[in-house]
Amino acid sequence: MLHDQQPLATDQQPPAPNLSLMTARLYDPLLKVYRNYTARVFLQAIITIWVVMTLTFVLVRLMPGNPVDVLVEQILTAEGISYQEAYDRIAASFNIDKDATPLDQYLQWLGDLLRLDLGTSITSPGTKVIDEIARFLPWTVFAVGTGLLISFVLGIFAGMPMAYYRGSKLDHILSFFSSFSTGVPNYIWGLLIIIGPGISWRWFDIGALRGTYDVGLTPGVNAEFILSALEHAALPVFTYIIAILGTWMLSMKSSTTGVLNEDYVNVAEARGLKERTVISSYVGRNAALPLFTQLTISIGFVLSSGVVVEEIFVYWGIGHLLFQSITVRDYTTLQGVVLLLTAVIVFSNLFADLTYGLLDPRVRVSGEK
Amino acid sequence: MAGSPMLKLLVSLPLDLLRGLYRFVHRLSTNKPGFVGFLGLLLYFFVTFIMPDFVEFDNEPKLDQIAGPIGSRIQLAVHRDNPQWDSLEALAGKTVGVVDQTGGPSFIEPWRDTLAIEKYRWTSRRQGPGIPAALTDLANKEIDGLLIFSKTVNQVIVEQEDAELRQLFQDNVIISNSTLGPPHLLGTDTQGRDIASHMVHGGQILILTALIGGVIATMIALFFGSLSALAGGFIDKFFTALANLFLAIPQFILLVVLAGIIRFDSTLYLGVIIGLLIWPALLRAIRAQVLSLRERDFVEAARSLGLSMNHIIFREILPNMSSYVLINLIFSITIAMYFQIGLVVLGLAPISDYTWGVMIYFGRSRGTLYNPDGASMALSPVLAIALFQVCLVLFARAVEEVFDPRLRSAG
Numbered sequence: 001m002l003h004d005q006q007p008l009a010t011d012q013q014p015p016a017p018n019l020s021l022m023t024a025r026l027y028d029p030l031l032k033v034y035r036n037y038t039a040r041v042f043l044q045a046i047i048t049i050w051v052v053m054t055l056t057f058v059l060v061r062l063m064p065g066n067p068v069d070v071l072v073e074q075i076l077t078a079e080g081i082s083y084q085e086a087y088d089r090i091a092a093s094f095n096i097d098k099d100a101t102p103l104d105q106y107l108q109w110l111g112d113l114l115r116l117d118l119g120t121s122i123t124s125p126g127t128k129v130i131d132e133i134a135r136f137l138p139w140t141v142f143a144v145g146t147g148l149l150i151s152f153v154l155g156i157f158a159g160m161p162m163a164y165y166r167g168s169k170l171d172h173i174l175s176f177f178s179s180f181s182t183g184v185p186n187y188i189w190g191l192l193i194i195i196g197p198g199i200s201w202r203w204f205d206i207g208a209l210r211g212t213y214d215v216g217l218t219p220g221v222n223a224e225f226i227l228s229a230l231e232h233a234a235l236p237v238f239t240y241i242i243a244i245l246g247t248w249m250l251s252m253k254s255s256t257t258g259v260l261n262e263d264y265v266n267v268a269e270a271r272g273l274k275e276r277t278v279i280s281s282y283v284g285r286n287a288a289l290p291l292f293t294q295l296t297i298s299i300g301f302v303l304s305s306g307v308v309v310e311e312i313f314v315y316w317g318i319g320h321l322l323f324q325s326i327t328v329r330d331y332t333t334l335q336g337v338v339l340l341l342t343a344v345i346v347f348s349n350l351f352a353d354l355t356y357g358l359l360d361p362r363v364r365v366s367g368e369k
Numbered sequence: 370m371a372g373s374p375m376l377k378l379l380v381s382l383p384l385d386l387l388r389g390l391y392r393f394v395h396r397l398s399t400n401k402p403g404f405v406g407f408l409g410l411l412l413y414f415f416v417t418f419i420m421p422d423f424v425e426f427d428n429e430p431k432l433d434q435i436a437g438p439i440g441s442r443i444q445l446a447v448h449r450d451n452p453q454w455d456s457l458e459a460l461a462g463k464t465v466g467v468v469d470q471t472g473g474p475s476f477i478e479p480w481r482d483t484l485a486i487e488k489y490r491w492t493s494r495r496q497g498p499g500i501p502a503a504l505t506d507l508a509n510k511e512i513d514g515l516l517i518f519s520k521t522v523n524q525v526i527v528e529q530e531d532a533e534l535r536q537l538f539q540d541n542v543i544i545s546n547s548t549l550g551p552p553h554l555l556g557t558d559t560q561g562r563d564i565a566s567h568m569v570h571g572g573q574i575l576i577l578t579a580l581i582g583g584v585i586a587t588m589i590a591l592f593f594g595s596l597s598a599l600a601g602g603f604i605d606k607f608f609t610a611l612a613n614l615f616l617a618i619p620q621f622i623l624l625v626v627l628a629g630i631i632r633f634d635s636t637l638y639l640g641v642i643i644g645l646l647i648w649p650a651l652l653r654a655i656r657a658q659v660l661s662l663r664e665r666d667f668v669e670a671a672r673s674l675g676l677s678m679n680h681i682i683f684r685e686i687l688p689n690m691s692s693y694v695l696i697n698l699i700f701s702i703t704i705a706m707y708f709q710i711g712l713v714v715l716g717l718a719p720i721s722d723y724t725w726g727v728m729i730y731f732g733r734s735r736g737t738l739y740n741p742d743g744a745s746m747a748l749s750p751v752l753a754i755a756l757f758q759v760c761l762v763l764f765a766r767a768v769e770e771v772f773d774p775r776l777r778s779a780g
Contacts, residue, residue, distance in 0.1 A: 044610075044613075048613075048614055048617045049617075051614060052617065052618050055618075056626065059623075059626050059627065059630060060626065062630045063626075063629045063630045064629075064630070064632070172402075175402070175766070176402055176763075179402070179759055179762045179763050179766060180755075180759050182762055183703060183755075183758035183759045183761060183762035183763075184754075184755040184758050184759060185706070185707040185710065185711065185754070185755075185758065187710075187711060187714060188710075188751055188754055188755050188758075191729065191738070191747060191751045192751060192752075192755070194738060194739075195738065195744050195747060195748050195751065199738070199739055199740070199741055199744055200741050200744060206739065207739070300619060301619075303619070304619030304620070304621050304622045305621055305711075307621065307622065307625065307711075307715070308711045308714055308715060311714075311715055312714070312733075322622065322625070323625075323715060326625065326626070326629050326717070329629075334626070338619070338622055338623075338626065341619045341622060342617060342618060342619060345617050345618075345619060346617045349617065
């Protein structure tokens with residue numbers, strides 16, 4: 001995995017001989033960057049993000065209908081004015097330059113991005129995209145993060161006994177559960193929660209749990225607000241937990257099964273160490289290591305798959321913003337959200353790549369052979 | 370004479386296939402959950418591909434059966450003095466009332482000659498003058514029976530705002546037969562249409578779409594994955610980089626954006642798009658598998674025997690991957706299912722075909738999801754999808770466990 005640790009040889013072979021000296025000089029630092037693992041991974045991440053950005057830019061402009069048309073339709077029926085009148089009025093209120101070609105828009109957008117400026121929303125002028133994202137993202141991060149962490153911990157504790165007592169009744173029951181957990185889509189779990197406990201058994205009032213906190217409360221550090229926020233997040237979080245738990249259980253099971261066959265576990269048992277010590281310090285820790293990488297990688301996946309869940313629970317997170325911006329064709333917001341989600345995925349993968357060697361020294365050793 | 374080898378083949382091929390199938394099922398039966406999953410999939414196949422030929426799609430809106438609960442049936446209301454009139458036969462020669470735009474008129478059609486039919490007009494959504502007027506006539510013995518849906522009778526009687534009318538109905542009207550007409554096994558939707566018939570017809574396209582998505586993704590992954598593992602070098606680097614690039618894009622979100630661009634004329638077309646989106650993870654898995662198989666002893670042996678590359682690929686490596694490919698195919702079908710139904714639930718996919726996903730979409734948008742009586746409209750497809758996915762996963766796990774313990778431990 002990490003074939004980077006090879007020391008950079010000073011007498012690397014020079015670039016192809018037919019190149020002139022000048023190109024060789026230009027080429028050399030690039031080559032050096034390429035040979036450095038960390039730099040290379042960073043470079044790849046940046047390129048990936050750029051490709052996705054460009055792709056989104058193109059795709060978004062290929063969408064049929066544009067924000068002006070969407071609104072023109074609305075006021076045409078409402079106010080009964082001529083199309084041109086409506087068009088001019090909407091176009092004037094929008095924050096767009098009608099004459100800019102897509103290429104101009106693209107270059108402008110790239111330039112703004114370099115200054116970390118995601119632009120302003122097309123459909124609600126004056127609202128900065130970054131502010132919109134900052135308004136919606138924390139809720140998603142909160143819900144997804146809590147769900148992911150709780151399911152991770154539960155999965156580790158449920159997966160170990162599955163490996164220890166392979167083939168037992170416990171293993172069968174937990175495996176069966178994990179099939180449900182992994183197979184059933186998360187939004188289907190959400191719908192089941194709404195229909196079962198929510199509507200048929202009336203354990204809680206679904207209608208009151210819409211949004212991210214009770215209407216009328218001011219966000220801030222006070223007990224009422226925090227309690228309300230927790231209440232509203234409970235159902236999405238619970239859905240995420242159920243839907244991801246099975247994956248962690250199975251990963252932990254197969255990881256533990258592998259570790260149980262290792263010599264050092266046999267040795268530890270032969271040394272007469274307490275079973276609890278062997279389980280926690282020898283088996284558990286080693287088995288959980290590869291799962292941390294999976295955890296970082298899955299962040300992006302869960303973030304993006306939460307769109308439907310948020311829509312079902314009417315939980316106002318980033319998925320809600322994305323869905324809204326698609327319906328009204330708010331190009332800039334849409335681009336901003338997709339860019340952000342991609343960046344999260346790319347950087348969480350990057351983080352996993354870079355930290356795995358730190359977490360698990362064996363990887364470094366095996367990479368060096 | 371020349372026909373005899375041909376004949377032999379004709380006889381032996383189906384036999385071999387049957388024997389193979391028998392062995393497959395036999396070995397699968399050692400894994401109980403997997404066998405259950407397998408039987409479940411067969412059941413799904415039967416319900417969604419064969420039953421639509423026998424069950425008609427109920428497309429006739431009937432106002433009095435709005436979101437009826439499970440097992441709802443048409444009922445016969447008569448005057449309290451005549452409880453013996455408990456069937457349409459018993460009412461021969463009498464006058465029976467029906468309300469238009471409800472299940473009544475079509476139900477009473479076969480008895481048109483023996484009964485006098487009094488038609489009432491349905492006007493408002495719930496308590497229009499239609500049904501109260503009919504019930505008033507019934508209470509005053511102007512008609513002898515009234516065909517109506519149970520839920521509506523209750524609503525009209527119990528929720529009647531006019532106290533005098535309510536008293537009149539409660540004193541005079543009884544239900545003499547509550548099991549007229551075919552039972553709606555899964556209740557009715559917001560338009561009084563039979564949900565069970567929608568369930569039978571709504572799965573085929575979904576399953577086909579998921580299958581198309583899964584097969585396309587698996588084929589791409591299988592071809593380019595094994596190509597890059599076997600060829601190595603630049604090709605390997607290129608496809609790995611491409612797969613990594615695709616993996617970094619939030620795929621479901623890309624699909625959501627794409628759904629805004631491409632007008633999916635057909636749901637099946639959606640399957641192709643999904644297939645083109647979900648191959649990268651699969652490609653990596655298959656590439657890793659081929660890489661590991663390539664180092665196995667039997668491949669080494671074939672290579673040292675000087676057998677051709679074609680032989681090694683098609684005779685040594687691919688057959689040993691068949692169950693692995695099957696497992697990956699099944700998992701990509703579950704992903705394709707996830708993607709397409711997610712899109713439909715968001716309302717971004719075509720709703721021209723009345724699939725399980727569209728039922729959920731309407732169940733949400735028309736509010737039956739939030740009504741315990743009408744929950745069946747959303748609950749039935751939700752359960753159907755959930756169980757289908759579970760069957761797939763159980764089956765895939767069983768294939769993994771029963772047919773390929775070696776691959777699993779190597780992976």
